[in-house]
Amino acid sequence: MTLFGGIEAGGTKFVCAIGSGPNDIRAETRFPTTQPGETIEQAISFFQSQICQFGPLAAIGIASFGPVDPNPASATFGHITTTPKPGWAHTDLVGPIQQVLNLPIGFDTDVNGAALAEGRWGAAQGLDNFIYLTIGTGIGGGVMGNGRLLHGLIHPEMGHIPLPHDWEKDPFPGNCPYHSDCFEGMAAGPAIEKRWQSKGQHLPPNHPAWELEAHYIALALRSFICTLSPQRIILGGGVMEQAQLFPLVRQKTQATLNGYVQSPAILNQIDSYIVPPKLGSRAGVLGAIALAMAAI
Template sequence: MIGAIEAGGTKFVLAVADDKRQIVAREKIPTTSPEHVLEETIDFFKQYEIESLGIGSFGPIGVDPARSDYGYIKKTPKVGWSNFPLLLKLKNAFNIPIYWTTDVNVAAYGELQEGRGIGKKNLVYFTIGTGVGAGLILNKQIYTGYNHPEVGHLIMKPVVGDHFTGICPYHESCLEGMASGPAIEKRIGHSAKELTTADNEWQTEAFYLAQACVDVTVMFAPDIIIFGGGVSNQEQLFPKIRSSFLQQLGGYVDTPPVEDYIVHAALGDDAGIVGALLLADKARDSSVSLSYTE
């Protein structure tokens, strides 16, 4: 058996699957204190004889095994979680191979292998929800550098008439600060659930998401751009994003047909847990240790 954790800022999703990656048990835990979440997580997996674990965590996180912050959730506004050694705690509890990466990377990998990215080599996966992040797959491999990419903090050029300055405490008018779920609500002054599908706010949202698509297009030239997360479940967004993308790109570079290039995640909310299970399988079968190293 293999295990998976999609460690989000709102909830942890835990899953155990058999050797065919069929889920046999699943549980959700609210992301409260690290001590409480860790205890419940360990208790859940102790019920099963798991051979490996795939973890996608909210961040920023340490991703370089050669650095002292590897396996840590680093500086985060999530109370109590800054500088928390999540990977080490789980490694000490289970002593099994563990694949460790970001929550958006596991979703990107899930879509690569079993979703809209099947048959592609290079993709960008955006999650648009409480926060905004992106996972990069280059030549079918999860990309990380000195840190993992933080595409959600690309600085945005404001749409004409939008005087909103953003909510990001670090950069204000970055993608997350301008286009996350909380940013939408701050701009309009009420719950986004009250918006109709025809509300002009979706055009504003589409402008910023399209601008992000232009940015990653000229930087990485992916084969496909996939959107997941709660905000992206608004179907009326996609024609608006595609139209704005074409206008903002201005024909500068070629892309696949825009209807096939900017798309919604096929796996929906399951992309992360599917990807984490795939990476757990990879960790179990790899001859290279992917677990915590001191």
């Protein structure tokens, strides 16, 4: 069986694996994201050792935190660009790995990778148009449009759209270093912690944080539904592990759309329209493997 390598390059940790899909992961490792040289070298060493054990790989996929340059025609293809993560701005991820391993490499954002995996094996199988959003340390989105990942100028930055901000009800100024009260600045995990002085996982299910969180997510989903017309929306990431959020987000999304989008998926089947990822926490590394498959 043809084997592929995958790297989920996260801002907190790297996850590396080889295999051919959800039911065939031959080896996997994870390690903290430290400095670029050290972290990339650990990834290379993992693949070198696994190739010795399992044989050659057909390609490697990298699904990375961003922003990134995913354009193969660009001089900075494979680079992380303007990330606020210390030491990682303008880091070449693809070059050092390709130089040592000499394999085709598929490269994209972590959320585009996860979207690709959910479309191939997960909650969006059979759909040509859908969104994958991760709401955690940051907020990012991957878009599948007419069966292809959306890129364009660079790639979607769905966490940085502006949202209506009622300063009287929510005086929190936002937490984004670029845009203050954008979607990520108001609703990502660090924003929850800064606003309420407690990490989200320590807040009880009936805490007012979750009504406010669902409000901001619903406002963002209204914009995405009206602009991208997805057939399904998948919400992943650590914040969405709060079980009480999905019913609140569904209800508030219906309310903020106010009947404008006359689709049974929204009006009558919202529980199967806004859904968690079927692949769970494995969506990222499986997305990297899916990117590797697409690279050959």
